[in-house]
Amino acid sequence: MSISLENALGILPQSVDLRAQRMEVLSSNIANADTPGYKARDLDFRSQLEAAAGGGGGQLAMSQTSAGHQDGSGGAGGAGGAEMKYRVPSQPALDGNTVDPQMERAAFAENSVKYQSSLEFLNRRVSGIRDAFRGDR
Structure with a gap:
């Protein structure tokens, strides 16, 4: 019996x-x-996670007829290939900057908590698998 990690x-x-x-x-x-x-x-975390899970968000995959063609991901890779989108500002600055520092800090804090939670879930899953191999459970 093989086990798939x-x-x-x-x-x-x-x-x-x-x-x-x-x-x-x-x-x-x-x-x-x-x-x-x-x-x-x-x-967009949700759509990227659906794509990673194999859902693809209901989109059809593009086929490439040449290796020189773009992959059709729609973004400038930036974050490890994840599709990047521009944030719509509530009040854009006169200099064209669209960053709202308070909103970005709040999003960063929320993402940090969710990151820690995901790490904890992953750690518990690995611990459970390790315990199963040892026969502790």
Whole structure:
């Protein structure tokens, strides 16, 4: 009987990876809060996780007829290949900057808590698998 680690861990590794990518994007937004013309970006966690889980969000995959063609992901990779989107500002600055520092900090804090939760769930799943192999449970 073979055991699949991917089946045992489920979607948790992809969730942790996407949370880490989103944290990088949000910290980049915060760092560029005073940069003229900087456009705040974010990634849609839900759609990216669905795509990682194999759901794909109901979209059809594009086929490439040549290796030189774009992959059709629609984004500038930026965060490890996750599709990046521009954040719609509530009050854009006169210099063209769309970063709202308070909103970015709140999103960063929320994402940090969810990142820690995902890590804890993954840690407990790995501990459960380890205990099962040892026969502790």
